[in-house]
Amino acid sequence: MLHSSTRHEVLTAVFQVRHFADRVYPGRAGDVRHATGTGELAVLLWQRALDPQAGAWSLPGGLLGEDEDLTTSARRQLAEKVDVREVSHLEQLSVFSDPYRIPGPRTIASTFLGLVPLPADPKLPPDTAWHPVSELPDMAFDHGTVVQHARTRLAAKLSYTNLAFGLAPAEFSMSTLREIYCAALGYQVDATNLQRVLGRRGVLTPTGNTAPSGRTGGRPAALYRFTDSTLRVTDEFAALRPPS
Amino acid sequence: MLHSSTRHEVLTAVFQVRHFADRVYPGRAGDVRHATGTGELAVLLWQRALDPQAGAWSLPGGLLGEDEDLTTSARRQLAEKVDVREVSHLEQLSVFSDPYRIPGPRTIASTFLGLVPLPADPKLPPDTAWHPVSELPDMAFDHGTVVQHARTRLAAKLSYTNLAFGLAPAEFSMSTLREIYCAALGYQVDATNLQRVLGRRGVLTPTGNTAPSGRTGGRPAALYRFTDSTLRVTDEFAALRPPS
Numbered sequence: 222m223l224h225s226s227t228r229h230e231v232l233t234a235v236f237q238v239r240h241f242a243d244r245v246y247p248g249r250a251g252d253v254r255h256a257t258g259t260g261e262l263a264v265l266l267w268q269r270a271l272d273p274q275a276g277a278w279s280l281p282g283g284l285l286g287e288d289e290d291l292t293t294s295a296r297r298q299l300a301e302k303v304d305v306r307e308v309s310h311l312e313q314l315s316v317f318s319d320p321y322r323i324p325g326p327r328t329i330a331s332t333f334l335g336l337v338p339l340p341a342d343p344k345l346p347p348d349t350a351w352h353p354v355s356e357l358p359d360m361a362f363d364h365g366t367v368v369q370h371a372r373t374r375l376a377a378k379l380s381y382t383n384l385a386f387g388l389a390p391a392e393f394s395m396s397t398l399r400e401i402y403c404a405a406l407g408y409q410v411d412a413t414n415l416q417r418v419l420g421r422r423g424v425l426t427p428t429g430n431t432a433p434s435g436r437t438g439g440r441p442a443a444l445y446r447f448t449d450s451t452l453r454v455t456d457e458f459a460a461l462r463p464p465s
Numbered sequence: 466m467l468h469s470s471t472r473h474e475v476l477t478a479v480f481q482v483r484h485f486a487d488r489v490y491p492g493r494a495g496d497v498r499h500a501t502g503t504g505e506l507a508v509l510l511w512q513r514a515l516d517p518q519a520g521a522w523s524l525p526g527g528l529l530g531e532d533e534d535l536t537t538s539a540r541r542q543l544a545e546k547v548d549v550r551e552v553s554h555l556e557q558l559s560v561f562s563d564p565y566r567i568p569g570p571r572t573i574a575s576t577f578l579g580l581v582p583l584p585a586d587p588k589l590p591p592d593t594a595w596h597p598v599s600e601l602p603d604m605a606f607d608h609g610t611v612v613q614h615a616r617t618r619l620a621a622k623l624s625y626t627n628l629a630f631g632l633a634p635a636e637f638s639m640s641t642l643r644e645i646y647c648a649a650l651g652y653q654v655d656a657t658n659l660q661r662v663l664g665r666r667g668v669l670t671p672t673g674n675t676a677p678s679g680r681t682g683g684r685p686a687a688l689y690r691f692t693d694s695t696l697r698v699t700d701e702f703a704a705l706r707p708p709s
Contacts, residue, residue: 226470227529229573285471287571290562315557316575318473318534327531329473331560377698381625454621 228328231294232282232317232364234371235265235308235335238388238404239351260339260404263351264368265302269361270348273324277361278352280368282330295333303343310336310387310452314367314374323362330363334371336387339401355407376406383424383455386447394432394442398425422455423448472572475538476526476561476608478615479509479552479579482632482648483595504583504648506619507595508612509546513605514592517568521605522596524612526574539577547587554580554631554696558611558618567606574607578615580631583645599651620650627668627699630691638676638686642669666699667692 238260266278281302285294292311299305317330337343345351352358354372357365378384379402388401398419399412419425426448431441482504510522525546529538536555543549561574581587589595596602598616601609622628623646632645642663643656663669670692675685 226570227473229471229473285562285573288564290564291560313559316535316560318529318575320532320534326470329529331562380698454624 228326229285230282230328230330231285231291231298231333232280232330232367233295233299233311233333233335234280234314234368235299235303235337236354236371236375236388236405237263237265237337237341237351238339238401239263241353260400262354262372262404262407264354264357264371265337265345265349266352266358266360266364267302267346267349274361276359278358278364279361280332280364281349284328285331291331291333295335299335302346302349303337307337307341307343308335309338309450310334310384312452314371317363317367319363330367332367332371334374336375336384338388338390339393339397340390372407378452379405381454382452383447383449384452386450389447392428392430392444392446394444396442398445419455424455472570473529474526474572474574475529475535475542475577476524476574476611477539477543477555477577477579478524478558478612479543479547479581480598480615480619480632480649481507481509481581481585481595482583482645483507485597504644506598506616506648506651508598508601508615509581509589509593510596510602510604510608511546511590511593518605520603522602522608523605524576524608525593528572529575535575535577539579543579546590546593547581551581551585551587552579553582553694554578554628556696558615561607561611563607574611576611576615578618580619580628582632582634583637583641584634616651622696623649625698626696627691627693628696630694633691636672636674636688636690638688640686642689668699 240260241263265281267281268278269275281299282295283298285291286297289297291313295311296305299308312334314332314334317332320327322328322330354368357368360368375384385398385401385405388405389398395412395416399410399415402410402415424447425445428444428446430444432444433441484504509525511525512522513519525543526539527542529535530541533541535557539555540549543552556578558576558578561576564571566572566574598612601612604612619628629642629645629649632649633642639656639660643654643659646654646659668691669689672688672690674688676688677685
């Protein structure tokens with residue numbers, strides 16, 4: 222049992238709900254580009270210029286610096302790809318520690334989930350782009366697995382925390398919030414149920430403002446904000462709360 | 466920004482609800498030992514024989530082996546302290562990565578939460594003992610912080626998952642289950658509420674058996690088991706479930 226030194230890298234799956242207005246659907250009528258009006262969950266990737274795996278897409282990240290902890294390292298490395306002030310939430314996910322996960326010296330990866338709110342449109346370097354999570358390009362090493370882990374964590378946390386604050390604008394209508402949940406979960410949810418459940422759990426606060434009514438006319442939509450902008454468990458299992 | 470190699474260790478906070486029949490309460494009538502009838506959350510620690518910090522108490526763990534991943538390493542290292550077949554649940558917690566967390570070469574710690582069910586009484590090596598989490602001894606390095614993180618994670622997960630399966634016997638009365646929840650959460654919960662909430666969420670299944678009535682007589686207690694013995698989120702936010 223040797224205990225050799227290892228290298229330690231940090232990888233972050235940064236998610237944002239985005240509109241892919243100009244989207245290729247391979248196989249549909251000769252790869253016709255469709256404009257889609259619905260937000261999709263997207264992940265930030267950069268394309269490797271050099272071997273190993275030149276041309277494959279990677280998560281932003283890199284080796285841990287000698288004098289920084291993991292969170293500091295994740296923020297530093299994201300700053301090279303996006304303005305970190307636009308990252309509304311960052312949390313540690315699993316460690317990927319398979320001895321043979323990448324070629325060369327053994328490298329352990331600590332992974333993070335990062336969220337960017339809907340209206341932000343960070344300026345990206347030329348090697349970097351958003352990709353729909355449902356249609357990942359050719360991914361480097363185990364980075365595709367990291368993206369799926371991050372997406373699973375995000376979807377699970379949407380059900381028992383207020384984590385959607387990290388994807389939502391400061392103020393939003395229920396139809397915008399529904400679009401965010403549908404994109405992040407990957408299936409349709411009903412806006413009325415969503416409002417009822419989040420309302421009961423105190424997750425949302427009405428701002429008193431309304432949005433102009435859309436194309437179809439009708440009443441102006443009430444606007445909401447998240448009551449908290451840091452993570453909290455919203456279903457605290459009321460029966461088990463400490464006596465107040 | 467140097468990217469030197471680092472050492473990587475694995476530390477596990479192993480919890481069990483235990484009865485400390487022979488417990489010292491300092492300050493109460495000259496450190497009288499009291500027998501306590503109530504289970505307390507306990508953590509498995511070993512006492513360091515050598516410097517650094519000889520005499521302080523440590524979590525079981527050690528350096529990651531060259532050819533093993535983190536989970537394999539955690540299980541191997543626990544096997545040196547307890548029979549790993551008695552560990553009913555093991556999950557990754559945070560990575561502790563402060564560059565100066567321990568003296569000597571930089572060492573990053575991946576931490577785990579381990580659970581041992583109530584009836585098990587693993588044979589321990591002479592340097593190892595269970596300690597009540599509420600009264601930790603002098604702890605080595607940042608291991609006290611790791612214990613608190615693990616306890617916080619356990620308490621949070623009890624509210625939205627079936628994780629108590631890891632602490633409970635195969636078959637139990639509601640009063641035993643209540644004792645486990647009280648110990649793990651650190652405050653009193655009501656058995657009727659607990660049964661109602663867990664029942665509604667499908668966490669418990671009646672076994673059809675009963676326990677002999679206790680000292681006070683009365684009806685024999687119905688016995689239950691956990692419906693699942695792997696972790697699942699029990700509050701899946703029904704309104705947001707995928708259409709079936």
